[in-house]
Amino acid sequence: MAGLSLKCGDCGAHLRSVEEAQEHAELTSHSNFSESTEAVLNLVCGTCGKPCRSKTETDLHTKRTGHTDFVDRTEEEAKPIDLETPKAPAANSEEGGTSGSNEAQDMAVPEVDKKLLAELESMGFPTARATRALHYSGNTSLEAAVNWVVDHESDPDIDQMPMVPVNIKVEDAKPSLTPEEVKLKAQELRERARKKKEEEERRMEREREKERIRAGKELLEAKRIEEENERKRIVALRKAEKEEEKRAREKIRQRLEEDKAERRRKLGLPPEDPAASIKPATPTVHEKKSSLPVKPATKAERMRDCLRSLKQNHKDDDAKVKRAFQTLLTYVGNVAKNPDEEKFRKIRLNNPSFQERVGSLKGGIEFLELCGFEKIEGGEFLFLPRDKVDIAVLHSAGSELNSAIVNPFFGVL
Structure with missing residues (x-):
């Protein structure tokens, strides 16, 4: 199957022609290109007619404009790519006549309103960016072109000259504005773009603040759970220590009882009656004094x-x-x-x-x-x-x- 595009091995971009590959190499310093059977995407917005060459471009366009209806015209526009570098126009008419059938000549820079192009260049826009803005905005007005530049200023190919088939013609240009109107319009558009950028920054800052608050709440909750688990562990440890101390005291008490019984045995005394220990300490009238001798403490x-x-x-x-x-x-x-x-x-x-x-x-x-x-x-x-x-x-x-x-x-x- 014939190749339908050139693929950049460094960034993965698909290009329609050798000229686009050369421009891409000049802008990015990439030099690893190979022929690919995958055609360059041509997704046209059904609302405004903007062509998009990748899923990323459609996502950005949807995010900026809200347009979600795209028509896939990739197969319609797909053509086998010519890997031969286009030759310069012949000097004589005979050579020019023989080279007129070259496929590379089917693509050309679109014609745009020269006055609008000059006004955009006077505002500081590069020629390629101004041409692309006029072409994709419909070549209708200066305001539409500037709005297009503001919406697509982060596109990777913003400064690449657009290429269209030679049979596509641009609609007749509308009358241009006076220099004073151009100046005022440019100032108004710049102010609008600045406000739009500030609003976007404020929105992003609100999102970041919400994320910080959420992360702070999660951190506090995790800390609370950790402290609760530590408190439970300490309570369980103290309970175990008390149980161990209680068992140790019981063992000591039993040993003391055994030692006491052993001493009574050595002294010749009878074993102590457990029931006698709960009797009153003072003897009653009817009790008799023990007649057994009690030896002094050793x-x-x-x-x-x-x-x-x-x-x-x-x-x-x-x-x-x-x-x-x-x-x-x-x-x-x-x-x-x-x-x-x-x-x-x-x-x-x-x-x-x-x-x-x-x-x-x-x-x-x-x-x-x-x-x-x-x-x-x-x-x-x-x-x-x-x-x-x-x-x-x-x-x-x-x-x-x-x-x-x-x-x-x-x-x-």
């Missing part, structure tokens, strides 16, 4: 009570309490490992480090006294005599300190 229990009292007295500063426990553990451990070293068995009470860590906390010095330390030299020192070092007591003290440090609920229940 030293380990007194140490535990001392540490519990220390923590409760300073419950607002967990770091200070933990440091005091660790310092006491160091003192007790040093004596247990080196009972013969006097420096580990003697503590100056007014030592700043000792006062900060242990001495200033209620219960610290009492715990050391339970371990065997005694105040000497008018209360200036705490001293543990060598003969009073009881390794079992020191081990018991270390065990109680370790329990107080490791157990997060020590002193709470």
Whole structure:
């Protein structure tokens, strides 16, 4: 099948002839052209008669004018393309007669009103643009030509010279305007074009503002949803933490009950009756006093009570309490490992480090006294005599300190 157009390989534009391809190359610097069997579209507006060569042009024309009825005359106007570059006119009549049948001569620049063309050129329009405007506006008036230029100023071929078949004639031109009228008309048309452009810019700005408002609302909604999800996650996490703390407290309570039962067993006491715990604390007249002997609290229990009292007295500063426990553990451990070293068995009470860590906390010095330390030299020192070092007591003290440090609920229940 013969080629019906030339296709630009750089931008995809379809061109009717070699001349159009040359003009396209000069305007765009594109040089990759190939023959195509696809004809150049010729969609004519059924309302105003404007020809459009692509779907993009019809969309732009519809957007500018509102015209939507187009007649497809592509097949009617499609002709095989001549790939030969047209030759210049022959010098003599014989050569001119032999070249008259060239297909390239079937297309020519349309004839337009010379006066209207001159007036458009005097207004600053290029010749090709003015010719195209007069041709496609019907070559009727200066106002119609200027309006056409305003509507098609973004067309890619706005500055290409139009080509029409030689058998198409332009209607007789109407009388032109006087220079003064041309000047006033040009000023009026420019002002109209400026207002139209400003109105379009204002419309686009309103559209952009609507888009910004919509995007802002979507962003706020997304942020609100994210905050709501984060709040639900925190609530669920706190609930899980409370459940875990509740289970830990229950385990500790059970362990304390077991320890209490074990102590009663070691003391030779009968198991505690659960129903007895709900009876009034004060005995009634008919109740008899227990005749079972009750042993005094052991030293380990007194140490535990001392540490519990220390923590409760300073419950607002967990770091200070933990440091005091660790310092006491160091003192007790040093004596247990080196009972013969006097420096580990003697503590100056007014030592700043000792006062900060242990001495200033209620219960610290009492715990050391339970371990065997005694105040000497008018209360200036705490001293543990060598003969009073009881390794079992020191081990018991270390065990109680370790329990107080490791157990997060020590002193709470």
